[in-house]
Amino acid sequence: MNDQEPPGETVRKHRRDPEGHRAAILEAARQAFAERGYARATVRDIARRAGVTHGLITRQFSSKEQLFLAAVPGNRDLEQVAAGDPATLPERIARGFVQRMETDAVNDPLVALLRSAASDEQAATHLLAAMQERSTAVYRSVLSPDGSAAPGDDLDTRVALLGSQLIGVTFSRYIARTEPLASMPSEQLTGHLTRILRHILFD
Numbered sequence: 643m644n645d646q647e648p649p650g651e652t653v654r655k656h657r658r659d660p661e662g663h664r665a666a667i668l669e670a671a672r673q674a675f676a677e678r679g680y681a682r683a684t685v686r687d688i689a690r691r692a693g694v695t696h697g698l699i700t701r702q703f704s705s706k707e708q709l710f711l712a713a714v715p716g717n718r719d720l721e722q723v724a725a726g727d728p729a730t731l732p733e734r735i736a737r738g739f740v741q742r743m744e745t746d747a748v749n750d751p752l753v754a755l756l757r758s759a760a761s762d763e764q765a766a767t768h769l770l771a772a773m774q775e776r777s778t779a780v781y782r783s784v785l786s787p788d789g790s791a792a793p794g795d796d797l798d799t800r801v802a803l804l805g806s807q808l809i810g811v812t813f814s815r816y817i818a819r820t821e822p823l824a825s826m827p828s829e830q831l832t833g834h835l836t837r838i839l840r841h842i843l844f845d
Contacts, residue, residue, distance in 0.1 A: 666692040667699055671713035675751035679758035680710060680765050711772055714751045720780045728785050732843055736835035739808055744828050747816040756813055774805050785843070803842050811835065 670691035674683040685706055689696045703709040723738040724731065747753055759766035778801045785797060815823040815831070823831070 663692070663694050663698060664702060667694060667702065667709070668713045671709050672751055673749065675710060675713060676749040676754045679754050679762070680706075680751075680769060681758060681762040685709070707769065707772065710751065710755075710769060711776065714755075714773070720777060724780050724784050726784075731781070731784055732839035733836050735804070735808075735839055736832050739811075740828050740832045740835065743812065743816055747812075750816075752812060753816055756809065756817060770805075770809070774802055777801055777805060781843075800842055804839055807835075807838060807842065 667688065670688045671683075674688045674691060677683075678687075683706075685699050686696050688709070689699050692699075699709065703712060719738070723734050726734060743750065755766055755769060778798050781801050781804075782797055786795075811823065811831075814820050815826075826834075
């Protein structure tokens with residue numbers, strides 16, 4: 643048997659790498675949504691950037707909406723941030739949010755979504771509602787692990803208020819850049835957010 647490759651011919655080895663493909667798709671999606679906004683980004687462009695087929699993205703994520711929700715930092719890592727002692731959940735949310743935005747707010751898909759809200763209100767409303775629904779489920783798993791809701795339980799309302807607070811800070815500090823939030827040191831911002839989120843969730 644001749645194991646040598648014929649001269650001038652390259653043997654292409656195809657290797658199944660689901661995790662590698664998923665990571666490449668999510669990175670390409672993050673870039674595309676940040677650059678083009680939700681409405682203008684296309685699954686075909688994301689597939690081209692990731693070096694995969696359009697069909698592979700459809701099979702893994704089912705829709706552009708689900709791909710966006712999986713790609714958005716914070717939303718994507720929500721379970722990891724939320725896991726832990728319920729008493730310190732506000733600190734984890736605040737610190738995770740500020741660290742993520744301070745690292746790369748310009749290329750954050752949530753910033754792109756908020757920027758495009760005026761021109762594509764329906765898509766922005768739908769996606770923000772989906773993000774809120776997911777946040778509620780994750781935070782409820784931490785704050786009410788038995789899954790039961792007591793009479794008068796208003797956790798859904800508190801999570802909605804928490805999300806609105808973070809969206810407001812995102813717009814004021816990272817999009818409109820209004821003072822005093824725009825120049826506030828990140829640790830100070832984290833401290834203020836922690837107190838506010840604690841009040842929303844527990845008081």
